[in-house]
Amino acid sequence: MMKKIIILMVLLICFSSVTVQAKVYIDITSPGARQIPIAVVDFEGEDIGRQVADIIRSDLDYSGFFRQFDKSVFVEKPNQSFDAQNWKPLGVELVVKGTVETITTAMGKVLKVNISVFDVFSSTRILTKSFQARESILRLVSHKAANSVYESITGLSGVFDTKIAFVADDLSNRYTNKKYIYIMDWDGERVRKVTDGDNIVMRPHWSPDGLSLAYTFEKSKRWGINLIDLKTLQSEILLISQAANITGDFAPDGENLLISSSIKGISNIYRLNTKSKTLSPLSSTYNIETSPSTSSSGSEIVYVSDQDSTPQIFIMDKEGNNKRRVTFSGSYNTSPNFSYSGEKIVYSAIIGGKFQVMMINKDGTNMVQLTSEGNNEEPYFSPDGRYVVFTSDRFGNKSVFITRNDGTGQKVLSPNKIRAFGPSWSLK
Amino acid sequence: MKKIFTISVILLMMFMLGCAKKQATAPDKPATEVAKEEILPQTNDSGNRGLDVDKDKNKNVKTDEAVKGETSTPFTDVYFDYDKSDIKSDAKATLKAASDYMIANTAATISAEGHCDERGTSEYNMALGDKRAKSVKDYLVSLGVPTDKISTFSYGKEAQVCTEHAESCWSKNRRVHFVVTKGGSK
Numbered sequence: 001m002m003k004k005i006i007i008l009m010v011l012l013i014c015f016s017s018v019t020v021q022a023k024v025y026i027d028i029t030s031p032g033a034r035q036i037p038i039a040v041v042d043f044e045g046e047d048i049g050r051q052v053a054d055i056i057r058s059d060l061d062y063s064g065f066f067r068q069f070d071k072s073v074f075v076e077k078p079n080q081s082f083d084a085q086n087w088k089p090l091g092v093e094l095v096v097k098g099t100v101e102t103i104t105t106a107m108g109k110v111l112k113v114n115i116s117v118f119d120v121f122s123s124t125r126i127l128t129k130s131f132q133a134r135e136s137i138l139r140l141v142s143h144k145a146a147n148s149v150y151e152s153i154t155g156l157s158g159v160f161d162t163k164i165a166f167v168a169d170d171l172s173n174r175y176t177n178k179k180y181i182y183i184m185d186w187d188g189e190r191v192r193k194v195t196d197g198d199n200i201v202m203r204p205h206w207s208p209d210g211l212s213l214a215y216t217f218e219k220s221k222r223w224g225i226n227l228i229d230l231k232t233l234q235s236e237i238l239l240i241s242q243a244a245n246i247t248g249d250f251a252p253d254g255e256n257l258l259i260s261s262s263i264k265g266i267s268n269i270y271r272l273n274t275k276s277k278t279l280s281p282l283s284s285t286y287n288i289e290t291s292p293s294t295s296s297s298g299s300e301i302v303y304v305s306d307q308d309s310t311p312q313i314f315i316m317d318k319e320g321n322n323k324r325r326v327t328f329s330g331s332y333n334t335s336p337n338f339s340y341s342g343e344k345i346v347y348s349a350i351i352g353g354k355f356q357v358m359m360i361n362k363d364g365t366n367m368v369q370l371t372s373e374g375n376n377e378e379p380y381f382s383p384d385g386r387y388v389v390f391t392s393d394r395f396g397n398k399s400v401f402i403t404r405n406d407g408t409g410q411k412v413l414s415p416n417k418i419r420a421f422g423p424s425w426s427l428k
Numbered sequence: 429m430k431k432i433f434t435i436s437v438i439l440l441m442m443f444m445l446g447c448a449k450k451q452a453t454a455p456d457k458p459a460t461e462v463a464k465e466e467i468l469p470q471t472n473d474s475g476n477r478g479l480d481v482d483k484d485k486n487k488n489v490k491t492d493e494a495v496k497g498e499t500s501t502p503f504t505d506v507y508f509d510y511d512k513s514d515i516k517s518d519a520k521a522t523l524k525a526a527s528d529y530m531i532a533n534t535a536a537t538i539s540a541e542g543h544c545d546e547r548g549t550s551e552y553n554m555a556l557g558d559k560r561a562k563s564v565k566d567y568l569v570s571l572g573v574p575t576d577k578i579s580t581f582s583y584g585k586e587a588q589v590c591t592e593h594a595e596s597c598w599s600k601n602r603r604v605h606f607v608v609t610k611g612g613s614k
Contacts, residue, residue: 133463230467267555
């Protein structure tokens with residue numbers, strides 16, 4: 001009996017200490033969660049310190065979960081140590097501070113970014129973390145720092161250091177019609193071209209490790225699927241034929257790619273092994289089946305089928321069985337993307353003659369329209385499902401846009417004045 | 429009973445140590461993470477934002493370059509209804525003429541190229557263009573053209589002949605276009 005009580009006590013003590021550590025300041029999973037008042041002070045370290053703080057502010061701001069303050073009202077200067085009394089009168093609940101210094105390591109001269117998050121109410125530090133990196137990736141490091149702030153407050157992983165791939169015209173040569181694949185940070189910065197150009201290029205898809213992209217291209221009247229290694233920019237053709245071979249999502253194993261191909265007649269869904277380059281059919285039908293997308297578990301695949309005469313969103317299990325229709329509203333629903341968690345699907349639907357981005361539960365309930373201006377297509381979830389990138393022509397040329405998953409905060413991400421489309425989001 | 433109590437106390441102390449260790453990971457000793465960019469394509473020029481790109485370039489790509497320079501065909505395009513791939517009755521005369529030509533010119537091979545209008549997603553339209561091309565091929569085969577004389581290819585909506593955003597244009601884009609790939613008599 002005594003033993004039981006003691007063990008119970010021990011467990012209680014352990015649990016309570018864990019709970020204290022994992023305090024969640026805002027439960028962002030609850031609808032209508034309030035915005036938490038947070039102050040991000042310019043980091044110590046001149047211009048660079050300011051830049052880091054700006055990027056963190058911008059990342060936190062777009063998440064929609066924070067209310068930020070103009071730094072002109074801050075009483076506490078960057079080089080002063082944290083004092084809760086400086087923040088209480090302003091109504092600030094959390095304070096982010098940090099320093100950026102140049103240090104010499106085995107890597108040569110690198111930046112060291114130190115970051116702290118303070119809870120004003122309890123006057124305690126809830127996070128201390130440091131990053132070391134070359135100055136050339138200052139933006140990436142700042143995004144990683146923003147992730148740690150976000151994680152320390154919400155208890156959830158941030159996506160601020162993930163990337164978006166898309167297809168676009170040449171940024172520097174106006175005399176070519178070729179299309180290129182680019183990657184950029186989640187905030188539209190650091191746009192980099194990763195291919196040499198093809199006549200026609202379709203939406204790229206990231207491998208789960210974020211180190212390669214698979215995409216469909218046209219060459220001499222054949223459709224090929226290319227796998228490009230983003231470390232070396234070397235590419236390898238996985239499949240090429242006269243059939244319509246169209247890249248879909250990678251399976252979670254990173255070795256198999258879901259594709260659709262008309263190699264046996266009509267476009268059906270296959271698993272393409274990127275190592276052995278062999279194709280395994282997931283279904284064999286007389287209907288168009290295309291645009292396969294899967295969640296982190298890989299247990300289900302969402303795709304488009306015209307089996308009921310119009311293109312609609314369907315789900316099947318990973319071996320191609322147990323097919324069921326998800327969308328019943330409207331006569332043209334295409335381009336589905338499964339959320340990483342496997343709960344939600346985004347897709348594009350024709351509504352009143354225009355394409356709009358829609359979100360729906362995988363069981364077909366809770367359908368919501370996220371866009372309304374112009375044509376909006378090709379939606380793709382962020383890894384945490386909180387944001388969606390898509391293509392919109394609302395300002396004329398097609399551009400890559402981002403929105404929160406409730407339809408707020410819509411803005412252009414791709415560079416100005418070029419046609420950009422086919423976005424997809426990396427998991428890492 | 430006493431023994432159990434002693435063991436329990438020791439256990440309690442061990443657990444508390446364990447708990448204390450967990451808490452010690454908090455503040456003051458910052459974990460340093462070395463951040464690297466694993467993907468860093470340096471060989472390509474980076475795209476500069478705001479770069480002034482000629483506006484004309486933003487128009488849709490017209491006919492693909494590969495199409496130019498090939499033998500022009502004695503065949504005329506076959507048109508389709510929106511989101512459909514079945515052969516319309518007004519296309520049957522065109523296809524009869526095409527099959528007559530193919531049967532008479534045994535050396536000729538053709539490619540049937542399926543196209544779609546701008547509405548709809550690229551991927552679905554690629555599959556639809558393919559279905560249109562194959563539907564034309566099946567029809568020609570049913571009229572007696574050997575199956576190995578006809579190849580198919582889909583451009584989806586990627587090679588439009590008409591770029592207005594109206595039905596007058598869309599109907600022209602929903603087509604199967606023929607290209608003589610070998611033995612054209614013209």
